[in-house]
């Protein structure tokens with residue numbers, strides 16, 4: 001008996017995969033199989049926004065990756081959470097909704113990606129977002145404003161005193177300024193692509209979804225993808241693809257799956273004894289991420305999460321959440337922040353700013369340890385890194401994590417952006433009114449002052465911004481893995497559609513751009529089917 005076949009097989013029910021599953025099955029003409037290695041997303045930990053700090057590091061929902069030890073980040077094995085659950089990383093992320101700067105996409109076009117400039121992607125951002133009070137045909141992410149807080153207002157007043165203009169929407173192409181973010185939270189619940197795209201489509205007879213299904217290999221006839229091999233509960237299954245296999249496994253797993261399947265750097269394939277299907281040097285290269293550095297302060301005479309964590313505070317917050325779906329439990333990763341330039345010579349902001357009404361650190365088990373005093377955190381992310389890392393398989397075993405070499409801080413500019421961005425962050429905290437409330441710097445502390453000391457602190461304490469992209473980049477040069485229609489170069493019947501196809505990282509949190517990519521790809525795939 002031949003393998004069960006579907007028109008489209010989507011590998012990975014993450015941010016991109018759930019969008020594709022909805023769009024490709026919508027007209028009822030095509031059969032679609034959606035494969036997800038992780039489990040369902042019914043847990044309250046996934047649904048209640050504030051629990052993201054737990055769920056992101058929870059073994060049940062996370063691949064549990066760690067970057068390789070590198071001297072540039074003090075030989076730490078930095079935790080690199082990636083969602084392993086329906087909804088993928090959109091089910092464990094911080095829910096901040098930022099599209100990116102218009103020049104991010106114009107640069108993609110300038111690099112040869114016709115149709116991916118700001119004007120080309122804007123309709124897909126708009127299609128993928130439903131704002132409060134909007135009459136939207138859907139499906140789309142429900143995007144809402146974040147609740148204001150006294151600490152957030154104080155911080156924004158200090159941003160203004162520092163010279164950062166108020167901006168009430170970072171998503172119109174320009175970003176410089178400070179304000180409250182928008183978030184993918186509605187009615188106190190996380191709005192993942194599982195919630196917003198997959199759930200409305202799940203009852204369609206032409207869409208089948210398998211969780212706990214690890215895709216181990218793409219099956220090829222010559223260079224045409226004809227199906228997939230899947231491991232489910234220790235048993236292997238084969239599924240055929242009449243039209244296309246679409247890899248949407250994310251920036252770590254998509255290059256891993258291509259390499260395991262014989263599409264990748266020739267020397268890597270040969271080293272692991274994998275028969276090459278097609279040599280593509282760029283698979284797993286061009287890994288970009290936003291490196292983040294934090295500063296923590298004690299805060300006086302202003303409500304902070306510290307107060308909400310006391311027994312009475314918790315009772316009040318629980319009541320608020322149950323009654324109004326608001327308050328602490330409905331909070332995303334940060335409330336306020338903004339964008340500024342690390343140096344006046346930059347053409348546009350290259351630093352993103354977060355402010356959180358809490359501070360603390362993760363212990364050796366990645367558990368969040370909140371500081372014992374009322375405290376707040378300022379955090380910077382370097383948005384436009386030059387340094388690029390790699391994701392390369394370590395063995396032919398599909399369940400063995402690939403080597404993630406981040407190569408953070410490899411260039412002078414990347415180090416300088418962290419340094420200047422950090423100094424400017426401290427400068428904001430020196431402005432009134434926040435300065436009147438934040439007199440003691442808890443982390444790194446006043447003793448860290450010289451450039452060398454600050455850079456050393458960055459190397460020892462900076463963390464991933466959780467935004468890896470670029471490892472199967474779209475483009476026209478010899479490192480490009482997919483063309484501008486996201487078809488894998490040199491292969492047929494095979495696309496990659498997820499954060500890995502970004503030619504370069506966008507200046508902002510990466511979920512919105514990933515959803516946009518999947519929306520645009522779905523139009524291309526359906527157009528090719530006609």
Ligand SMILES: Cc1cc2nc3c(=O)[nH]c(=O)nc-3n(C[C@H](O)[C@H](O)[C@H](O)COP(=O)(O)OP(=O)(O)OC[C@H]3O[C@@H](n4cnc5c(N)ncnc54)[C@H](O)[C@@H]3O)c2cc1C
Nearest residue numbers: 012014015016037088089093094095096215250499509511
């Ligand atoms: C902790 C954290 C916080 C973040 N915070 C934010 C934020 O606040 N705002 C924002 O915009 N972005 C944020 N991000 C980033 C954003 O969520 C990601 O950029 C985005 O989700 C990437 O989408 P994707 O489709 O490329 O991959 P994913 O959403 O990760 O989806 C990949 C899916 O494929 C599955 N998969 C992988 N390999 C296989 C296989 N072989 N077989 C079957 N299934 C497989 C995975 O389990 C996963 O479900 C955060 C990410 C993390 C991890």
